[in-house]
Amino acid sequence: MMQAMNSSLPIRHPCPPGACDCQREQLLEAPGAHQRILMLTKSEEKRLLERLENLASLEDLERMQQRMFEQLGIRVEVAPGFNEVRSMRGIAIEVHNFPGLCRKTRQAIPAAIRRGLERRPEIAYALLNAHDLFRDL
Numbered sequence: 001m002m003q004a005m006n007s008s009l010p011i012r013h014p015c016p017p018g019a020c021d022c023q024r025e026q027l028l029e030a031p032g033a034h035q036r037i038l039m040l041t042k043s044e045e046k047r048l049l050e051r052l053e054n055l056a057s058l059e060d061l062e063r064m065q066q067r068m069f070e071q072l073g074i075r076v077e078v079a080p081g082f083n084e085v086r087s088m089r090g091i092a093i094e095v096h097n098f099p100g101l102c103r104k105t106r107q108a109i110p111a112a113i114r115r116g117l118e119r120r121p122e123i124a125y126a127l128l129n130a131h132d133l134f135r136d137l
Contacts, residue, residue, distance in 0.1 A: 010039070011041070012039075012040055012042070012102070015103075020102055021103055022099070023099040023100065026099060027099045027100040036071065036072055037073050037098070037101055040072055048112075049109070049112040051064065052113050052115075052116050053112045053116045053119070054116060055123055057120075058127055058130065061113070061116070068109075074101065074109070075096040076093065076094070076095050076096075076113075077096075079092055079131060080092065091127065093109075093110035093113050095110060
């Protein structure tokens with residue numbers, strides 16, 4: 001059933017040999033594997049990154065995290081880092097690795113979220129506040 005679905009929907013083109021560790025071919029060959037990540041084509045990835053760069057609020061970021069997981073299986077965690085947060089670099093953004101997720105995409109998603117937080121610092125403040133970092137101020 002999954003093969004029939006994949007033949008009608010566009011899937012991501014393979015990465016150049018040796019350039020990525022996404023295990024795309026193994027995912028395509030595995031029976032019953034969750035192949036929805038392969039529906040993230042280059043054009044869809046570009047739309048996703050633009051959307052992450054233009055976040056409107058902390059709720060918007062959380063909604064995007066939920067949608068990425070539901071639609072593609074991408075699990076993204078965004079939280080204050082273990083050390084003191086003095087800039088957007090102090091916010092830890094982790095994209096969990098799993099078969100089919102391109103290395104470049106794993107790097108591009110946190111970068112896009114950081115750009116979104118830099119454009120709208122109030123989102124970063126809300127994130128810090130949600131983790132009780134401003135409770136004593």
